Amino acid sequence: MCAKKVAGVLGATGSVGQRFILLLANHPDFELKRLGASPRSAGKKYGSVVNWKQTDLLPEFAQDLMVTECKAEYFKDCDIVFSGLDADYAGSIEKEFVENGLHVISNAKNYRREDDVPLIVPIVNPEHLSIVENQKRKNNGGFIVCISNCSTAGLVSPLKPLVESFGPIDALTTTTLQAISGAGFSPGVPGIDILDNIIPFISGEEDKMEWETKKILGQVSKDNTQIDLLSDEEIKVSAQCNRVAVSDGHTECISFRFKNQPAPSVEQVKKCLREYECDAYKLKCFSAPKQTIHVLEANDRPQPRLDRNRDAGYGVSVGRIREDPVLDFKMVVLSHNTVIGAAGAGILIAEILLAQKMI
Amino acid sequence: MCAKKVAGVLGATGSVGQRFILLLANHPDFELKRLGASPRSAGKKYGSVVNWKQTDLLPEFAQDLMVTECKAEYFKDCDIVFSGLDADYAGSIEKEFVENGLHVISNAKNYRREDDVPLIVPIVNPEHLSIVENQKRKNNGGFIVCISNCSTAGLVSPLKPLVESFGPIDALTTTTLQAISGAGFSPGVPGIDILDNIIPFISGEEDKMEWETKKILGQVSKDNTQIDLLSDEEIKVSAQCNRVAVSDGHTECISFRFKNQPAPSVEQVKKCLREYECDAYKLKCFSAPKQTIHVLEANDRPQPRLDRNRDAGYGVSVGRIREDPVLDFKMVVLSHNTVIGAAGAGILIAEILLAQKMI
Amino acid sequence: MCAKKVAGVLGATGSVGQRFILLLANHPDFELKRLGASPRSAGKKYGSVVNWKQTDLLPEFAQDLMVTECKAEYFKDCDIVFSGLDADYAGSIEKEFVENGLHVISNAKNYRREDDVPLIVPIVNPEHLSIVENQKRKNNGGFIVCISNCSTAGLVSPLKPLVESFGPIDALTTTTLQAISGAGFSPGVPGIDILDNIIPFISGEEDKMEWETKKILGQVSKDNTQIDLLSDEEIKVSAQCNRVAVSDGHTECISFRFKNQPAPSVEQVKKCLREYECDAYKLKCFSAPKQTIHVLEANDRPQPRLDRNRDAGYGVSVGRIREDPVLDFKMVVLSHNTVIGAAGAGILIAEILLAQKMI
Amino acid sequence: MCAKKVAGVLGATGSVGQRFILLLANHPDFELKRLGASPRSAGKKYGSVVNWKQTDLLPEFAQDLMVTECKAEYFKDCDIVFSGLDADYAGSIEKEFVENGLHVISNAKNYRREDDVPLIVPIVNPEHLSIVENQKRKNNGGFIVCISNCSTAGLVSPLKPLVESFGPIDALTTTTLQAISGAGFSPGVPGIDILDNIIPFISGEEDKMEWETKKILGQVSKDNTQIDLLSDEEIKVSAQCNRVAVSDGHTECISFRFKNQPAPSVEQVKKCLREYECDAYKLKCFSAPKQTIHVLEANDRPQPRLDRNRDAGYGVSVGRIREDPVLDFKMVVLSHNTVIGAAGAGILIAEILLAQKMI
CATH class of the missing domain: 3.30.360.10 (Dihydrodipicolinate Reductase; domain 2)
Incomplete structure (x- = not known):
């Protein structure tokens, strides 16, 4: 049995971020280790800064995870990074992550219209993921995949x-x-x-x-x-x-x-x-x-x-x-707009990337 | 100043009937005098049989009006009869009214597809009302006009x-x-x-x-x-x-x-x-x-x-x-579905008929 | 017939302010002439700055009223000023108005607990209004009355x-x-x-x-x-x-x-x-x-x-x-929380003050 | 490992009955074998008569279960019978079941006020269940337990x-x-x-x-x-x-x-x-x-x-x-009114009875 891949979540206190965390709890393939949020939350335990508003309880493992700023240096050990960032911040942060060789799956709209960025509904067009190889060549292994609206x-x-x-x-x-x-x-x-x-x-x-x-x-x-x-x-x-x-x-x-x-x-x-x-x-x-x-x-x-x-x-x-x-x-x-239409799609995309040995 | 025209309402205890009653309270052209409902309500005061569920109070004048069965004989003095009957009953009752020379404006669907029955949205096609003259000839002066869905x-x-x-x-x-x-x-x-x-x-x-x-x-x-x-x-x-x-x-x-x-x-x-x-x-x-x-x-x-x-x-x-x-x-x-889409349309149709001396 | 009393509204673009404006349209006793809002709305026509969210249309007269800052100097000609200000601003602004001899009826909570300020539900305790005379003596004629929660x-x-x-x-x-x-x-x-x-x-x-x-x-x-x-x-x-x-x-x-x-x-x-x-x-x-x-x-x-x-x-x-x-x-x-529980109460309080010649 | 106890549900097409069925699907202790409903549903497959309105799909095993009338003769092999009957029917039907030696857990109100019938909230007063022994003596082993409002x-x-x-x-x-x-x-x-x-x-x-x-x-x-x-x-x-x-x-x-x-x-x-x-x-x-x-x-x-x-x-x-x-x-x-307040309570009561060897 393989070790789980290491995962991070950006925008961890927002509604999409909270859903990523729920879906990663007890996931067989991924282990959530890194949480990024705004500077005012950084350095604190996740349980102390999040206004948790899900129908499932905040998973215990996430309660004590330390929140960092959304900088690539804190996510170096991640095999995959899920971004639930607002469009106001996603542009520059996700760029920095990709340029540092990280693999980003983003729910934000910022890069959806880039020619070389796949825009994916995982039950529809996973074959589009193949073009990340081109991104990898340009970004030292890093790439971004966008979740559709x-x-x-x-x-x-x-x-x-x-x-x-x-x-x-x-x-x-x-x-x-x-x-x-x-x-x-x-x-x-x-x-x-x-x-x-x-x-x-x-x-x-x-x-x-x-x-x-x-x-x-x-x-x-x-x-x-x-x-x-x-x-x-x-x-x-x-x-x-x-x-x-x-x-x-x-x-x-x-x-x-x-x-x-x-x-x-x-x-x-x-x-x-x-x-x-x-x-x-x-x-x-x-x-x-x-x-x-x-x-x-x-x-x-x-x-x-x-x-x-x-x-x-x-x-x-x-x-x-x-x-x-x-x-x-x-x-x-x-x-379901928050599952196949947002965070859930991100998780399934990561699973496909993994099954195809692209991460 | 002319005397008001006499009006009746069929299906008076239902939701459309209640709306007809509200719209006829204090109406300058019509005076509501007759209320028809099911046999089990007949012979009783309206206020005692209706489950009034409007945001406006039941008008005082209607409280003590005596409810009759929906038979033309009880509506003989009506210049106009508004029908809020369910489709299950409207067919035979409205027919009996028209055959007895009464003027019926109905919210029911039963006669909408008859060639010689105008189907009216009063702010759209009042010119279609002219064909009631043909009905009048066949029905001893009686006619029916249908309100659209x-x-x-x-x-x-x-x-x-x-x-x-x-x-x-x-x-x-x-x-x-x-x-x-x-x-x-x-x-x-x-x-x-x-x-x-x-x-x-x-x-x-x-x-x-x-x-x-x-x-x-x-x-x-x-x-x-x-x-x-x-x-x-x-x-x-x-x-x-x-x-x-x-x-x-x-x-x-x-x-x-x-x-x-x-x-x-x-x-x-x-x-x-x-x-x-x-x-x-x-x-x-x-x-x-x-x-x-x-x-x-x-x-x-x-x-x-x-x-x-x-x-x-x-x-x-x-x-x-x-x-x-x-x-x-x-x-x-x-x-507004209960005004221009139902009872209100009926009232405005009656006003148009009156303005054009068709009733 | 007397001339109408001149009225002003503070916090005019907020939800309580909008209700004051609706209730003052076509009011027999009051004529709304002054509207106060935040500095970024001041100097502009009300219709151009308000995000009107009422079920009644914005009254035409209010559309072109010029908005000013909430300073007493712009409200000098008002016989009565209705305040729908947020508590964050109401404290200092209402104080300045009263000290300048103006009559304020406020929906804010700031002064409700002052001993000499009447806290009024107009259908309940209008007799408490008599203590404004004491305020008048101290404030050059100015006073404040608070609307209850x-x-x-x-x-x-x-x-x-x-x-x-x-x-x-x-x-x-x-x-x-x-x-x-x-x-x-x-x-x-x-x-x-x-x-x-x-x-x-x-x-x-x-x-x-x-x-x-x-x-x-x-x-x-x-x-x-x-x-x-x-x-x-x-x-x-x-x-x-x-x-x-x-x-x-x-x-x-x-x-x-x-x-x-x-x-x-x-x-x-x-x-x-x-x-x-x-x-x-x-x-x-x-x-x-x-x-x-x-x-x-x-x-x-x-x-x-x-x-x-x-x-x-x-x-x-x-x-x-x-x-x-x-x-x-x-x-x-x-x-009704926005009528007898807020703006409407303010209007009725003003009517009582007027009927008792207190303004 | 013991065989599962055999369970039946009365009022199976109603909202409480549907919940009983969901909770009994894949239950480790009970196997749902008998479904009772009105005579017009009797003799038909459950899937063909129920208007299923739950957020979970109708379990496959229940789809083809044959519905019978609510008579004890059809439930003879049941160790426990859950009743979701309307109060209009529960009185006589549940009585017949108990008199025929069956064990009934009922959500209906009919027998809650009988002195010798336990009224149970399973997380609150399971000790009251002991009095069913008295019922058993009088009813040839049969008894009824009521779920609280x-x-x-x-x-x-x-x-x-x-x-x-x-x-x-x-x-x-x-x-x-x-x-x-x-x-x-x-x-x-x-x-x-x-x-x-x-x-x-x-x-x-x-x-x-x-x-x-x-x-x-x-x-x-x-x-x-x-x-x-x-x-x-x-x-x-x-x-x-x-x-x-x-x-x-x-x-x-x-x-x-x-x-x-x-x-x-x-x-x-x-x-x-x-x-x-x-x-x-x-x-x-x-x-x-x-x-x-x-x-x-x-x-x-x-x-x-x-x-x-x-x-x-x-x-x-x-x-x-x-x-x-x-x-x-x-x-x-x-x-949760349909779990601890209704069907779920019934299931947990049955589990307690079983754990205490009372069924």
Whole structure:
């Protein structure tokens, strides 16, 4: 039996950082040893500085871990570093880590649009990870992988197997009903704004969904150095994003049209989704969902409260698959925004990297 | 000064019936004199049988009104009868009323699809009311007018002025986030189903929206006897309906494409909506909104809690008007489901009929 | 007809300030002319600096009012100044206003515990206002009146008439279920903290309730210079405060014991509350509730969503009055926290001062 | 290794029944073999008749179990039968089971007040189970044990160790903020009644809490045939019950006074609660909480969303322990209403019976 890989978490006191810590407690492959946070927390025990707001208790091992500043020198022994940093800080800190040869998996948006940085939904496009080799060459072994935006993760999960089976999608719309946990908690979404209410706007979100979809559904370049995006002509994507009074779980009402006509039947679509088995599962990754896509037949499902925790939040639920009078199909997609849409995705990416001996 | 017209309400103890009663209290044109409900309530004072669940107090005048069964004989002196009956009962009862020469405005779905029955959103298509003359001829003066489905009302409100200005819409999608008050309260939506949750399904709703839109945007036939629907070729409509944790106010994320290209600009669309003045307002109807469509510029509006009561719920709010990568435009529409989407629509229809001397 | 009195509002962009502005729009006695806010808003039009978050639209007259800093020199022409300032700023600013001869009605907590400052719930203890004469003498005509804490207002409203009729209460407990609007909105209560949740703690609230009750139920001193508090021996008060997922309206489950035994009957208590008519109503103040205390007989009332707006939020609802096995009585009290518990109270206090020619 | 005991569930399609099934899946001691429901479900597979509304998937083994009517003849091979029947049916059905020698653990209220029926909160008063021997004698080996009301369970949990350490409590008040899952789901609490609202009434609940507390804190009679209740003179109990917008977890604000004065200190109370170890844990029961009472020091805890799942819902959380100006102490208690307050309690009672060889 191998020794566990050493892991660190940046932004450890924030909402994403707290989730990383929970997911790393008792993990068979990783041992969390380093926690980075702001200078005012540095030098103190984690338990004394964190405002822990998870439904699971703060794991005992983390209570006494000493917090450091987010500098590479304190993370030298880490095989992998998970970043839950705010975008305001992620840019320079993550750069310093990579330049010092560290392996970073980041939930921040800062480097998602770099050509040579893979933007990964681990149950969708792990093959994009291969381009980190190019980063390694330039950074003395260091590299960064970006986790996709939470609502993009749910959107592309059922699309990937469909594209593999039935060819390209040329038009795609999604209207999201997003959980408030996605906004973090300092302050996140004010209660008075969300009780008996909807906020039909999330800053930057629609643009992220429309752009990231084109990268995630894109291809690794022939020379394995970057991702070639789908062009605006290849796929038209339109997103409308709403914040709703749900704690966890993003619901999306999507519709789409295949380029190749005639389109498959509803039954063919369902079968394709049901049979999809993500690479991470084939690689026997610890957190990989046993069932990647759960196809639900009840006409009032998926529902976030009931279905968000399928496969511990790593599985995506799809329901109400039916023909669409405007495009080809419409359906409802539910994904757990803090698991497959954020920290959980980071963990599963690390597991894939490890299974492929890339860390 | 004329005497007020005499009004009756069917299904008086239900949620729609209660709203009719509130809106008729102190109404300048109508005097509510007759209340119909189930046999077990008949013969008793309204105040003693109703489980009043409105935020306004039960009006004093209604407290002591005697409830009768829903039979035309008890409503003979009514100039107008508002029906809030459940679909299970509305079919036969409303038929008996019309055949006995009464004028019925119904919130039930039963007769909406009859060719010679106008399906009305009063701020949108009051010109369709002219076909009741045909019904009158057949029914000894009696006729029925149907109120549209609540979510259809919000959808078509901004479309009507756009079609008038820029020509037909040939593709239209809407994803709704609908309030729970639309489901009534016996039992309506269970609390455990909607707290921290979304229900991505409302029985029959999507079909209603897709069909009713084609009738409401249709034309009165040349011989003024029926409504000619738009065909499936003329307009493709796709609806995805969700129930969310909002008390009142349906939010819809819609997108649409004009038949005539190039499409107008975003500014032209906004200007058209802002300047739209509904006929009911021109007719000086008491409940008509001063501003039919409120065009909001803030990027996070409309919001149901803040905007649903514009013009006492008779005005519709539209925000986030912008170009759509798939169709021409996308935008967010908010309408008050129990006002312009139900009982309030009935009252305004009656006011229009009165202003046009049709009752 | 007299000219209207000139009014100003401090902290005009905050949640309490916004409510003052709404309540002063079209007020028959007051004309709002001056708005004070932070230096970064000063010199700009109100409409351009406020993040308006009310369900009613920003009144047109206020849109173009110029905002100034909160200095007495800009408010010289005001007959009355309403302060919605945060406690961090209220101390020094309100002091400067009073010392410059201005009349201040403040929602802040800073001066509530000063002996010579009346702490007022306008439907409860307007007779305490007489001690401002003493302040006037010391401050060149200037004085300050404090509005009580929002949850205290609901608690003492039914107690006052009971004490007047049946003598002192010697033990009193309250468990509150408080609305989130009471926490303001920058940031107020985070959504993730209140959705599917309760927060069993509001900083400082229990102490305020226990202390303020003793002042409000106290007496004006013989020399009319201060309020004599009830002592800890005269009345024991215990509060337990919770924040719940309600937008507006504080619910309190209270129980209490009279000093004089035998205690009155449940029917006597109900009759006393029903017949209570507050002084503000006798003085014909514009905002005074027609019915001060609404005694509800239905066993599941009052409910915040249904009952908070009685008498425009100036009336208090009391239900479930019954004997208590531990003390004498228990009952449920509902009051509108932003009306009778905050800005609305300030307006009604000003109306009382005006009716009594004290401003 | 022993064979598992055979278990049955009555009312299997209801909300309590569904929870029993979840808790019995993969249970080390019990094997669920029999499911009883209404005649219209009898003869069909469970998976085809249940409207499964749990956050965990319906266990595969239960999917194909055949449902029978609730008659003893179909449950003859059961060592233990868990009843989640509605009170309307529980009376006669449970009687028939007991008379046929079966062992019933019931969540229904019907037999709670029988002298010779133990009313059990398994972490509180398992010693009361001894009186089933008396029932066995009369019923050919059959007996019934009742699970307490959900809100009573939370209330008495911290009281039991306090009474053991510091002597009797003579006055006790509780104001509850109860979750909606406690009302089941057909229809349970309507969404429109609980969104942005509180219902200050739960039918029969206050009486149950006041009465059941006196039985649970009572003693087994000398002859071990019944429970001797505390008298109204020994302990005064007052409950005020509210339904709030929380899915799971009852919060209670309680205060109490000891008979023996001077009362212990706050620190003594905390220490007593922290050190309490329930008998079920000592007996090594599978579901027993490792920590029976979690004493929380943060001033804003316990919160239902964060703390309800301590020890899988079998642990009770207590926070804000402090002196009370009216009685001796006040504090906030949180318990999981569907675990320790309902189905979970039933399972743990069965484990205790088994550990003590009573089944």
